[in-house]
Amino acid sequence: MSGHSHLFSSEPPLCGAMKTFLTLLAFTSVALAVVSEYGQCGGQNWAGETTCADGLACTSYNEYYSQCIKSTSSAATTSTTTIKASSTTSGPFSTTKTTASSSATAVPLTGYVKTSGTKFTLDGKVFTPVGQNSYWVGLSSYNTTVMDLAFKDMTAVGATVVRTWGFNEVVGGPAYDGQIYYQNWNGTTPAINTGSDGLASFDNVVATAKANNVKLIVALTNNWSDYGGMDVYVKQILGSDNHDLFYTDEKVIAAFKDYIKTFVTRYKDETTIMAWELGNEPRCRGSTGTSTGTCTPAILTAWAKDISAYIKSLDSNHLVALGDEGFYNQPSAPTYPYQGGEGIDFDANLNISTLDFGTFHSYPISWGQTSDPQGWGTQWITDHAASMKAANKPVIIEEFGVDANQTTVYTAWYAEIESSGLTGDLIWQAGSYLPT
Numbered sequence: 001m002s003g004h005s006h007l008f009s010s011e012p013p014l015c016g017a018m019k020t021f022l023t024l025l026a027f028t029s030v031a032l033a034v035v036s037e038y039g040q041c042g043g044q045n046w047a048g049e050t051t052c053a054d055g056l057a058c059t060s061y062n063e064y065y066s067q068c069i070k071s072t073s074s075a076a077t078t079s080t081t082t083i084k085a086s087s088t089t090s091g092p093f094s095t096t097k098t099t100a101s102s103s104a105t106a107v108p109l110t111g112y113v114k115t116s117g118t119k120f121t122l123d124g125k126v127f128t129p130v131g132q133n134s135y136w137v138g139l140s141s142y143n144t145t146v147m148d149l150a151f152k153d154m155t156a157v158g159a160t161v162v163r164t165w166g167f168n169e170v171v172g173g174p175a176y177d178g179q180i181y182y183q184n185w186n187g188t189t190p191a192i193n194t195g196s197d198g199l200a201s202f203d204n205v206v207a208t209a210k211a212n213n214v215k216l217i218v219a220l221t222n223n224w225s226d227y228g229g230m231d232v233y234v235k236q237i238l239g240s241d242n243h244d245l246f247y248t249d250e251k252v253i254a255a256f257k258d259y260i261k262t263f264v265t266r267y268k269d270e271t272t273i274m275a276w277e278l279g280n281e282p283r284c285r286g287s288t289g290t291s292t293g294t295c296t297p298a299i300l301t302a303w304a305k306d307i308s309a310y311i312k313s314l315d316s317n318h319l320v321a322l323g324d325e326g327f328y329n330q331p332s333a334p335t336y337p338y339q340g341g342e343g344i345d346f347d348a349n350l351n352i353s354t355l356d357f358g359t360f361h362s363y364p365i366s367w368g369q370t371s372d373p374q375g376w377g378t379q380w381i382t383d384h385a386a387s388m389k390a391a392n393k394p395v396i397i398e399e400f401g402v403d404a405n406q407t408t409v410y411t412a413w414y415a416e417i418e419s420s421g422l423t424g425d426l427i428w429q430a431g432s433y434l435p436t
């Protein structure tokens with residue numbers, strides 16, 4: 001996503017182990033006589049219902065948010081976390097650091113996530129990544145209390161993994177006081193921002209995720225113009241709108257590697273990070289709509305080999321993925337996501353030794369597959385599961401959405417995710433009611 005209209009609401013599927021996390025508790029907005037499970041029942045300035053349905057208790061997470069949860073069984077699995085600020089003078093959290101103490105009885109997700117065949121493992125046991133995307137949690141001026149609320153909303157419905165952005169470019173300085181940005185471009189030279197409105201803010205995202213027992217997948221740039229991305233590098237360094245030069249120009253690649261070095265090494269010993277992604281949805285052509293005319297799947301595969309190997313040279317602890325939409329390179333295929341025109345060859349990239357797992361997205365309607373988006377998306381899952389088994393590497397569907405018939409479509413897609421043995425799934429995207 002980011003660059004496409006994929007802001008779909010979520011309806012819970014009805015099948016299997018994946019079903020609970022899709023119930024986005026934060027969207028319970030209709031006033032009822034009593035509040036149902038996971039609905040808001042209190043908090044500062046809350047004007048809605050405060051009485052929970054039978055068997056539920058109104059449980060306070062913080063001064064801003066209380067929620068109806070089961071009065072007995074839910075208490076065993078729901079985190080009650082206190083976020084505190086403390087200072088430290090060394091390591092990646094060299095400014096104000098967020099730490100946490102938790103009364104959760106769930107098993108802490110400590111250790112680094114690894115791979116074993118088509119599965120992920122954590123501390124020697126199978127680890128299944130299910131959850132959501134939340135690109136926004138680190139890119140707004142949220143304090144740790146608000147970040148904590150957002151992560152609680154995600155983990156309360158079963159999330160083990162959240163995917164977020166590890167990039168935000170500005171040109172000529174921030175647009176307003178307090179704007180979060182990670183890199184500031186003045187002419188051809190970028191300056192990485194490690195201050196409280198820069199990477200120190202991302203420190204808080206990591207610490208709050210850890211406090212809520214969730215792993216992070218972090219994308220390091222964007223194919224699209226949202227929050228900067230690839231086109232900023234090309235425009236500032238080369239004065240060009242040719243998006244494809246991001247993958248081939250030596251000066252651009254060197255600047256991206258400089259950013260990667262600062263960002264990745266800052267967190268290379270942090271177990272809350274599950275994986276780095278080279279980018280969000282890399283492909284030929286970006287938001288500028290211009291191309292060198294020579295971009296091919298081979299060029300992007302070569303770039304993926306180079307950048308993933310560079311990340312591995314800096315950080316041997318974490319997994320690395322491409323972060324792509326899973327397009328195939330089959331020119332004679334009947335539908336365009338299979339034909340290779342976007343510069344992605346899913347099978348070739350999955351076999352890159354320094355990429356630990358594969359990713360794919362699913363937006364059939366946005367991709368022109370409007371006659372039967374459910375059936376097309378089901379086959380899309382089936383085909384990526386087959387690629388997963390052939391490469392013997394994990395593959396996750398890390399973004400998906402439709403804007404109509406969600407219950408029916410998602411039920412079918414989740415059934416196929418489970419029956420195909422696909423490794424995991426993340427919906428686009430999570431949302432919360434926040435005090436701001």
